[in-house]
Amino acid sequence: MSTSSSTPVATHAPLNWNRPLHYVIAVDGRQPSKDAFEYLTSLIQKNDKITMIHIFNQAVMDTLPYEGKPTTVREYYENRCVSRVSIIHIENEGFL
Numbered sequence: 001m002s003t004s005s006s007t008p009v010a011t012h013a014p015l016n017w018n019r020p021l022h023y024v025i026a027v028d029g030r031q032p033s034k035d036a037f038e039y040l041t042s043l044i045q046k047n048d049k050i051t052m053i054h055i056f057n058q059a060v061m062d063t064l065p066y067e068g069k070p071t072t073v074r075e076y077y078e079n080r081c082v083s084r085v086s087i088i089h090i091e092n093e094g095f096l
Contacts, residue, residue, distance in 0.1 A: 020047035029067030
């Protein structure tokens with residue numbers, strides 16, 4: 001695809017795949033992860049599912065900032081899923 005100013009650049013892949021889709025995303029407390037999640041939710045359509053995976057090192061739990069603690073990360077993303085409950089199915093087992 002050309003990137004000249006006269007040709008629009010696609011912002012995401014075409015959404016003409018067979019539905020429903022099941023997305024998997026790794027999340028943490030950092031901003032790039034939050035941005036990726038927000039982008040992913042812009043692609044979601046009814047009956048699609050998201051599985052969120054948060055892997056962390058138990059040995060460094062005490063040194064993690066508040067934003068990186070597993071309970072904080074889980075609450076942050078679950079709250080965002082609840083606000084989009086009509087289009088997102090929460091896979092609780094996806095949080096490790």
